Amino acid sequence: MTQPHAAIAENPKKEARTANWVAFIICTALVFDGYDLVIYGTVLPGLLADPSQIGAFDAVTAGLLGSWALIGVLVGSLVCGAIGDFFGRRRLMLLGIAWFSVGMFVTALATTVPAFGALRFITGLGLGVVIATAGATMAEFAPAGRRQFYNAIVYSGVPAGGVLASIVGILFLDSIGWRGLFTIGSLPLVILLPLAWRKLPESPRWLLSRGREEEALAAAERTGVPLIEERVIREVGAAPQKSGFAAVFSRQFAVASILLGLMSFSGLLLTYGLNTWLPKIMEGYGYGRTYSLFFPLALNLGAVAGGLLASRLADRNGPQRVIAATFVLATISLGLMTFSFPLPLLFAFIALAGVGTLGTQVLVYGFQSNYFTTNARAAGVAWCASVGRLGGVLGPIIGGWLAAAGIGGSTAFYIYGAVALFGAVVTVLVPRQRKLEEAEHKVDAIAEGGAEDSVPTEQLTQAARSLP
Numbered sequence: 001m002t003q004p005h006a007a008i009a010e011n012p013k014k015e016a017r018t019a020n021w022v023a024f025i026i027c028t029a030l031v032f033d034g035y036d037l038v039i040y041g042t043v044l045p046g047l048l049a050d051p052s053q054i055g056a057f058d059a060v061t062a063g064l065l066g067s068w069a070l071i072g073v074l075v076g077s078l079v080c081g082a083i084g085d086f087f088g089r090r091r092l093m094l095l096g097i098a099w100f101s102v103g104m105f106v107t108a109l110a111t112t113v114p115a116f117g118a119l120r121f122i123t124g125l126g127l128g129v130v131i132a133t134a135g136a137t138m139a140e141f142a143p144a145g146r147r148q149f150y151n152a153i154v155y156s157g158v159p160a161g162g163v164l165a166s167i168v169g170i171l172f173l174d175s176i177g178w179r180g181l182f183t184i185g186s187l188p189l190v191i192l193l194p195l196a197w198r199k200l201p202e203s204p205r206w207l208l209s210r211g212r213e214e215e216a217l218a219a220a221e222r223t224g225v226p227l228i229e230e231r232v233i234r235e236v237g238a239a240p241q242k243s244g245f246a247a248v249f250s251r252q253f254a255v256a257s258i259l260l261g262l263m264s265f266s267g268l269l270l271t272y273g274l275n276t277w278l279p280k281i282m283e284g285y286g287y288g289r290t291y292s293l294f295f296p297l298a299l300n301l302g303a304v305a306g307g308l309l310a311s312r313l314a315d316r317n318g319p320q321r322v323i324a325a326t327f328v329l330a331t332i333s334l335g336l337m338t339f340s341f342p343l344p345l346l347f348a349f350i351a352l353a354g355v356g357t358l359g360t361q362v363l364v365y366g367f368q369s370n371y372f373t374t375n376a377r378a379a380g381v382a383w384c385a386s387v388g389r390l391g392g393v394l395g396p397i398i399g400g401w402l403a404a405a406g407i408g409g410s411t412a413f414y415i416y417g418a419v420a421l422f423g424a425v426v427t428v429l430v431p432r433q434r435k436l437e438e439a440e441h442k443v444d445a446i447a448e449g450g451a452e453d454s455v456p457t458e459q460l461t462q463a464a465r466s467l468p
Contacts, residue, residue, distance in 0.1 A: 014224030015143055021199045022141045023150055026134045027157035028192050029097050033127050034161020035168075035185050036104065038296055040066055040120075041276040042169035043178035053178065055113045063400020066276045067393040068117040072124020073131060074389035080132035081382025085209075085244045085375060089137040090202045092129055092378075097196060099126025101189035108182035128389070132382035135369030139377060140203040141225060148319055151366030152311030159307065159358040162275060162300035170294070209243075209374040247376035248383050257383055259430045260368050263323070264388025266423030267361035270330065270416055273395025274299060274357060278350075280403060281412055298347045299354040306355025307362035319367040320427060323360055327424035330356025334417035338410040356420060361388075371433060391419075 044062055047053050057065070076096075084092055103123030110116040134154055142150035168181060204225045207216035220227050242250055248257050275296055282295045306326070314322045333352035341349065365381070372380035402412050 011224035012143075015141075015226070016224075018201065018223040018225065019141045019143060019150060022138060022201075023153050025192065025196045025200050026093070026130075026138055026154045027160075029093070029130050029188060029196075030134060030155060030157030031161040031164060032100065032104070032185055032188055033131060034158035034163075034300070035165045036069060036100070036123065036127060036161070037158070037272060038162040038165035038275050038300065039169065039181050039185065040069070041279055041296065042165055042173065043181060044276070045279065046173070046178060054110055054116050057113050059403040060400045061113065063276075063397045063403075065113070065117050065120065066272070066396035066400075069120040069124035069127070070272060070389050070392040070396075072121040073128035074124075074386050074393065076125035076128020077132040077382045077385040077389060078128075079125075080129045081245060081248075081379040081386070084133060084136065084378025084382060085206075085247075088202055089133055089140070089206055089378070090200055092133045093137060093200060094193065094196055096126050096129030096133060097188050097193050100124075100130065101126070101186045101193070104182055104185035105189070108179040108186075128385070132378065132385050135365050135381040135385075136377040137203060139366075139369040140205040140374065141223070144229065146315060147370050148311045148314040148363070148366045149308075151369055152307050152314075152362050155362040155365045156304050156307050158271075158362070159300040159303035159354065162358070163297060163304065166294070166297035166300065170297075203374075205374045243375040244379040245383065248372070248379045250376075253372065253376060253380065256371065256431055256433075257380065259426050260364075260371065260380075260384045261387030262426045263364050263423055263430070264361070264368070264384045265391035266327070266419050266426065267357065267364050267391070268388040269391030269395040269398075269419050270357035270423075271361050271395070272392040273399050273412075273416060274353070276396040277399030277403070277412065280399070295347075295350055298350045300358060302351030302354030303358030303362070306352075307359035310355070310359060310363055311366065314363055314366070319363055319370075320430060323363045323367060324424045324427040326356045326360040326363065327420050327427060328356075330360060330420035331417045331424070332356075334413045334420065338413050357416075360420075360423070364388075371430075 044066070048057070048059070048062060080092055080096075100123050103119060103126055107116065107119040107123055110119050135151065138151055138154045139147060165181075168184060173181065201223050202219060204216045204219035204223060204227060207213075207219055208227055216227060219225070247253065278295050278299060310322050310326055330353055333349045333356055336349045337346065337353065364384075368384045369377065369381055398415065399412060402415075
């Protein structure tokens with residue numbers, strides 16, 4: 001017997017091929033978001049030590065500089081959320097890639113601290129557009145039953161970019177300097193953008209939600225993406241009548257939106273705080289500058305591997321319980337990092353902390369992307385990303401305050417561990433989407449009805465048209 005989803009897919013092979021291209025393009029874009037995140041922490045010790053680069057600044061200013069890009073991401077995400085459900089996924093993704101690539105290149109030319117901070121903010125605007133669009137886009141192309149896994153692949157680009165930044169920093173920081181490392185971050189402009197222009201389609205589900213039915217059916221035919229699920233969601237009343245932020249804060253989604261935003265707040269405070277300050281914290285434990293660069297590498301490798309593994313569990317058992325468990329894992333591992341363990345064991349705990357911080361945030365993005373219906377998805381993801389970026393802004397600032405006060409790394413680890421525990425509690429409180437679950441059961445029933453022989457495209461199209 002074929003899988004239920006294959007029974008309702010217009011063309012399962014075509015759908016998988018489209019989803020793979022979409023995942024590759026978005027994941028690659030997010031690799032450079034992660035690269036931007038970690039490369040600042042990688043070059044920070046050198047900038048602090050050498051005032052001839054962009055000028056003299058202290059640890060508190062360093063924390064503020066680390067947050068300027070995140071403030072830009074917050075603004076970019078909010079703007080994207082306001083227009084994303086009206087202007088489509090493809091155009092915003094292309095715009096975001098071009099914007100942040102140019103921003104990274106120009107940042108490499110900065111000669112003063114204010115200019116560096118302003119250009120970090122400008123770069124963050126483009127990154128915010130990409131981040132807010134990424135989850136909404138992937139959720140609408142990923143095959144049913146594998147959505148958490150596809151979202152994990154996409155958002156694993158962020159820690160993978162952290163791995164790339166760590167490796168590039170270890171190998172090339174001394175030879176090409178911080179300017180060369182930032183210039184590498186502009187490569188998507190000439191490599192990724194032309195590919196995305198050719199291979200990234202507009203979402204058929206978004207087209208249908210905007211009432212562009214003929215275009216939606218034509219796009220479904222080209223991409224293999226089925227539209228029956230979108231029709232059933234409408235039939236059972238799982239989608240609010242409003243769109244964008246009005247839908248996100250409708251009675252149906254308002255409480256969940258607040259809680260989902262706090263989940264992102266916790267996850268991104270941990271992600272940005274640790275990636276910015278982990279090298280410096282480990283220097284305080286007696287590890288040299290070069291040696292300490294390996295700690296973010298372990299953190300991000302753990303996030304990539306753990307996030308992908310946990311996503312498979314989330315597809316089978318639901319993401320909510322898995323996310324709560326990984327937040328708790330972060331609390332435990334961050335606490336254990338305060339003890340004087342042998343170096344191999346310390347690296348293992350840092351990798352586990354990566355699973356519970358960056359890896360958890362990968363799952364959080366997938367959970368949020370699939371929690372909202374299509375007419376609220378871009379705004380919902382943007383809202384959650386924006387609240388999350390407030391945590392991302394606060395994470396480096398907390399590290400800067402602690403460093404300026406001369407407070408030891410153990411206090412920082414305890415504070416970050418408490419944030420992870422708060423994230424676990426908030427996750428458990430998110431209410432279930434019962435109407436959306438009803439729609440999914442109905443789609444499964446349609447699939448089982450045609451499971452012995454896959455339903456032909458023409459029959460699917462006719463069925464889609466016949467639903468309200």
